[in-house]
Amino acid sequence: MRIEKVAVLGAGEMGHGIAENCAIAGYEVWLRARRQSSLEEGMKRIREGLFKLQSKGMIKDANEVLGRIHTTTELKTAVEDADLLIESIPEIFEQKFELFAECDKIAKPECIFATNTSTMSITKLAEATKREDRFIGMHFFTPVVIMEIVELTKGEKTSEETLKTCIEFLKTLKKIPIVLKKETPGFIVNRVVAPTSVLRLCIIEDGIATPEEVDATYRKAGNVIGLFELWDYLGLDVVYNAMKYYAKALSPEYEPKYLEKLVKEGKLGKKSGSGFYDWSKRPEIDLRKATDRVDVRDFVFLEINEATKLVEMGIADPKTINTAIKLAYGRKKGPFEVAKDYTDEEISKRLEELAKKFGKEIFEPAETIKKGKLRELLKNLD
Ligand SMILES: NC(=O)c1ccc[n+]([C@@H]2O[C@H](COP(=O)([O-])OP(=O)(O)OC[C@H]3O[C@@H](n4cnc5c(N)ncnc54)[C@H](O)[C@@H]3O)[C@@H](O)[C@H]2O)c1
Structure with missing residues (x-):
């Protein structure tokens, strides 16, 4: 199937970047938001982005690209002749479901529907439509124009043809598609780090260390950004x-009580001016606050563990997971490469300690690690 016209729904952090990226690749784009002010803000960001790329010689003519982006608050105008629709509205299932049901009535029968959800079931979202075979998860990363990785996830009824068309489409955007063998909450990139989200909240809730102490320790260990700093960003x-979605779909242990408080106070991080840090200027993490009350290896072990569980579930092979994590986080090594530096026993023992200390089953070691068989997964990685 030939894709010429793309409808992008939602003009926020991701939607504006996706529209910009599609227009750079030569597609006619209809960017839709409910409010004119969101469209204006989105277009302002696109314009700034394109002129920056032009000044760096990465695109020839920003105005020519801008000419391919059309904006509307009318859903029908954006969707009616689209060949591909990419939804990027907030991560709230009911809102996405409702929007897809509405679009299904307006769009051409052959139009492919893609969702940029970071966590949700593609199969369940597809049920909003009568085109479950032409429905797919297309998960971009921020900043969209820069990040090469896109996770592609089929729902139970997504056709091979839809997957093939989307792979080809993403290649024209100069992306590297990471295809999951089947879906799971959080896909690969967000899921591998999901248990570390729980651990970092446990550490501050239990008063073991402050967010800045965690970040200082994490940065001192060679990471380019702190864990809470990244969340604020x-x-x-x-x-x-x-x-919240993981709490429902995976385990109540993901319930983010601490974050709920901040979100209710309107502290959303960089975009609202404050979160864990004050963003009136770029926060500076004082590395002298690094502490041995936080062991960075705990985060590493949790990632290896979750990655192993994904392999056990048949979501992806170790090589694909390594590639996804390296592309998404700009790391030199993926979890299965890092795992080579530790014994199964060492990882297993520490994970059991963490599970017990914080009362979290999700920290329990994967069967493969418990049985000392992680080495078998580490073969054929090169
Ligand atoms: N922010 C990230 O780093 C990131 C990365 C990958 C994927 N995602 C996913 O992308 C999606 C969008 O996230 P975001 O960060 O761009 O959010 P955002 O809040 O920046 O933008 C959402 C946009 O959708 C608009 N909107 C809200 N409800 C709408 C509706 N019913 N119909 C049309 N437009 C509507 C809002 O006005 C806003 O412009 C989410 O599913 C999120 O999980 C986010």
Whole structure:
């Protein structure tokens, strides 16, 4: 199927970037938001982004690209002749479901529906439509124009043809599609780090360390950004909604009580001016606050563990998971490469300690690690 016209629904952090990226690749784009002010804000960001790319010689003519982006608050105008629709509205299931049901009545029968959800079931969202075979998860990363990785996830009824068309489409956007063998909450990239979200909240809730102490320790260990700093950057509402979804779909242990308080106070991180940090200027983490009350290896072990559980569930192979994590977080090594530095016994023992200390079953070691068989997964990685 040939894609010429793309409808992007939602003009926020992700929607504006997706529209910009599609227009750079030569597609006619209809960007839709409910409010004119959201469209204006989105277009302002697109314009700034495109002129920056032009000044760096990465695109020839920003105005030419801008000419391919049309805006509307009318759903029908955006969707009626689209070949591909990419939804990027807030991470709230009911809102997405309702929007897809409405679009299904307006869009051409052959139009492919893609959702940029970070966590949710593609199969369940597809049920809003009568085109479950032409419905797919297309998960971009921020900043969209820069990040190469996109996770592609089929729902139970998504056709191979839809997947193929979307792979080809993403290649024209100069993206690297990471295809999951089947869906799971959080897909690969967000899911591998999901238990570390619970751990970092346990650490501050139990008064073991402050967010700044955690971040200083994490940065001192060679990471480019602190864990709470990153959350503030992504948006605490986005993180909160994701954890709420995991609490429902995976385990109540993901319930983000601490974040709920901040979100209700309107502290959403960088975008609202404050979160864990004050964002009136770029927060500076004082590395002298690094503490041995926080062991960075705990986060590493939890990632290896969740990655192993994904392999056990048949979501993806170790090589694909390594690639996804390296692309998404700009790391040199994926979890299965890092795992080579530790013994199964060492990882298993520490995970059991963490599970017991914080009373979290989700920290329990994967069967493969418990049985000392992680080495078998580490073969054929190169
Ligand atoms: N922020 C990230 O880092 C990130 C990364 C990958 C995926 N995602 C996912 O992308 C989606 C959007 O996230 P975001 O960060 O861009 O959110 P955002 O809050 O920045 O933007 C959402 C946009 O949708 C608009 N909107 C709200 N309800 C709408 C509706 N019913 N119909 C049409 N437009 C509506 C809002 O006005 C806003 O412009 C979410 O599913 C999120 O999980 C976010």
